[in-house]
Amino acid sequence: xxxxxxxxxxxxxxxxxxxxxxxxxxxxxxxxxxxxxxxxxxxxxxxxxxxxxxxxxxxxxxxxxxxxxxxxxxxxxxxxxxxxxxxxxxxxxxxxxxxxxxxxxxxxxxxxxxxxxxxxxxxxxxxxxxxxxxxxxxxxxxxxxxxxxxxxxxxxxxxxxxxxxxxxxxxxxxxxxxxxxxxxxxxxxxxxxxxxxxxxxxxxxxxxxxxxxxxxxxxxxxxxxxxxxxxxxxxxxxxxxxxxxxxxxxxxxxxxxxxxxxxxxxxxxxxxxxxxxxxxxxxxxxxxxxxxxxxxxxxxxxxxxxxxxxxxxxxxxxxxxxxxxx
Numbered sequence: 527x528x529x530x531x532x533x534x535x536x537x538x539x540x541x542x543x544x545x546x547x548x549x550x551x552x553x554x555x556x557x558x559x560x561x562x563x564x565x566x567x568x569x570x571x572x573x574x575x576x577x578x579x580x581x582x583x584x585x586x587x588x589x590x591x592x593x594x595x596x597x598x599x600x601x602x603x604x605x606x607x608x609x610x611x612x613x614x615x616x617x618x619x620x621x622x623x624x625x626x627x628x629x630x631x632x633x634x635x636x637x638x639x640x641x642x643x644x645x646x647x648x649x650x651x652x653x654x655x656x657x658x659x660x661x662x663x664x665x666x667x668x669x670x671x672x673x674x675x676x677x678x679x680x681x682x683x684x685x686x687x688x689x690x691x692x693x694x695x696x697x698x699x700x701x702x703x704x705x706x707x708x709x710x711x712x713x714x715x716x717x718x719x720x721x722x723x724x725x726x727x728x729x730x731x732x733x734x735x736x737x738x739x740x741x742x743x744x745x746x747x748x749x750x751x752x753x754x755x756x757x758x759x760x761x762x763x764x765x766x767x768x769x770x771x772x773x774x775x776x777x778x779x780x781x782x783x784x785x786x787x788x789x790x791x792x793x794x795x796x797x798x799x800x801x802x803x804x805x806x807x808x809x810x811x812x813x814x815x816x817x818x819x820x821x822x823x824x825x826x827x828x829x830x831x832x833x834x835x836x837x838x839x840x841x842x843x844x845x846x847x848x849x850x851x852x
Contacts, residue, residue, distance in 0.1 A: 538607040543596040552594035712821035720813020735810030768827035
């Protein structure tokens with residue numbers, strides 16, 4: 527759009543005794559506006575804004591005739607030390623970290639490229655096309671994805687380790703928590719399959735959903751493992767205790783899973799501004815909860831029985847080895 531470019535001749539301004547700060551303040555007041563003070567009238571507070579009338583700043587000649595005061599108190603025309611040219615430029619003028627910038631926004635087609643692949647392709651294109659002295663920077667969600675995209679490789683193992691240590695302290699055992707933790711990869715696999723089926727990508731919101739699923743998967747597994755452990759202490763066999771725990775805890779697990787799964791359906795069906803964010807999180811959690819429910823009911827007792835038999839066999843073998851040594 528049409529713009530006016532004002533270039534100050536600092537040598538002429540200094541020769542005429544006009545401080546640059548006074549010159550810039552004058553241009554700000556005439557062309558923009560300057561807040562002066564407030565006054566009260568009609569029961570309200572009004573602001574006093576100083577600005578040149580529109581008829582005195584419409585043309586280049588009008589702006590050149592505006593005057594500012596020098597150090598001697600004389601009024602000096604601005605046109606004698608400022609060159610004003612008509613030009614064209616963007617509206618508004620964007621700046622990023624103090625540099626003139628242009629904003630480029632877009633969205634990758636999930637059927638062709640993921641967001642990470644699109645960012646890599648754009649970086650390669652910018653390296654070939656942009657001249658020296660120009661570069662690109664990511665902002666907002668793209669910046670978070672570019673800088674924190676690999677953080678999931680650290681967050682997920684730490685989350686699983688934290689849950690494992692908490693369960694180890696609860697059960698006072700290193701093997702029982704494994705029966706709970708081993709279900710986590712299954713629920714993550716189902717979540718990623720759901721995202722792939724919906725033609726989504728593994729973005730930051732899907733990763734947040736995966737962290738949520740770690741706790742949800744462990745919750746259902748704990749209901750079975752803890753009850754089976756209690757039945758085993760009462761004298762039941764390992765297999766019998768696991769099957770009885772599954773039968774008794776089936777209804778609570780199904781009810782809580784259906785409730786949570788139904789709660790994320792609105793996220794999957796979201797529309798409007800920001801719908802992509804809610805849909806990504808909803809799809810990951812919905813598919814993950816289906817995997818948690820199906821895999822958890824069938825595989826958790828299997829893991830429990832296998833680990834308990836392994837521990838029992840190890841405990842029986844240890845006294846026999848000590849007897850042979852004696």
